[in-house]
Amino acid sequence: MDLELRGKRAVITGGSVGIGLAVAHALAAEGVDVAIVARDGARAEREASEIAASHRVKALGIAADVSKAGDVERSCARVAAAFDGVDILINNAGTGSSEKIMEAGDDRWQYYWDLHVMAAVRFSRALVPLMRKRRGGVILNTASICAKQPLGYEPIYNTTKAALVMFSKCLANELVKDGIRVNTINPGLVLTPDWRKTAGILTAGTGKTPEQYLDDVAKENAPIGRFATPEELAHFYAFLCSPRASPRKGESTWNGN
């Protein structure tokens, strides 16, 4: 299926590893130019070079901490200078937390609010004008299953990801008139290098292998009994970015409009 994405331009935060990197590859494979944003600029640039070489697209690695307003502003300025407009924004940078509500201070809440919510607000505010110039676009926000089904050890993660879901709904309502589609994806367990690292740390000296630990986590938490791969999730992102994920003129929709 041709996803009709060739020649589009995408910005992917947290695009240097895990889900974001798989999404960057999936889009680049469809002929999309990509800018990947992460704090470790050397890794982002390395992965961008690899994407450019593998898929023959333009790829940019940008060093930025997306929880900081100034870094977001600088990233968007670089994107604006490098690309003639933007069609796709994937707000994906994020990380888990571990705390008790009664013990966590305001600074911790503020950091995760800035990382999971304000980064999406700021990137959207800066890049939507570039989408409007191109008469449309797609914004996908990576929240988490934890936005609906909290994990006990990470209340701040759960709360800020739930806020991101609500932000997405509000933004979708505001931008629908501009032909900009906004959606949230709430992944369950996705096997990224970070999960493998954690499994290695938690099983060291226990007699259990990292693979056994991951298998137990999957069996306990996912009815399917396994982790998803970043790649299988990435195909879904690519489809949602495609005009094929939206009704066209003359095609009927579920309610006949």
Ligand code: NDP
């Ligand atoms: P990884 O830890 O594998 O990758 C995170 C990415 O985000 C990296 O590119 C990292 O690069 C970047 N990043 C983290 N913090 C910042 C920051 N402050 N500023 C800029 N970039 C940042 O994560 P996953 O691929 O597992 O997760 C991606 C998203 O999916 C996250 O939002 C996560 O919450 C969500 N998710 C993941 C699930 C899973 O099972 N893996 C399940 C549900 C949701 P760098 O460190 O260089 O900044």
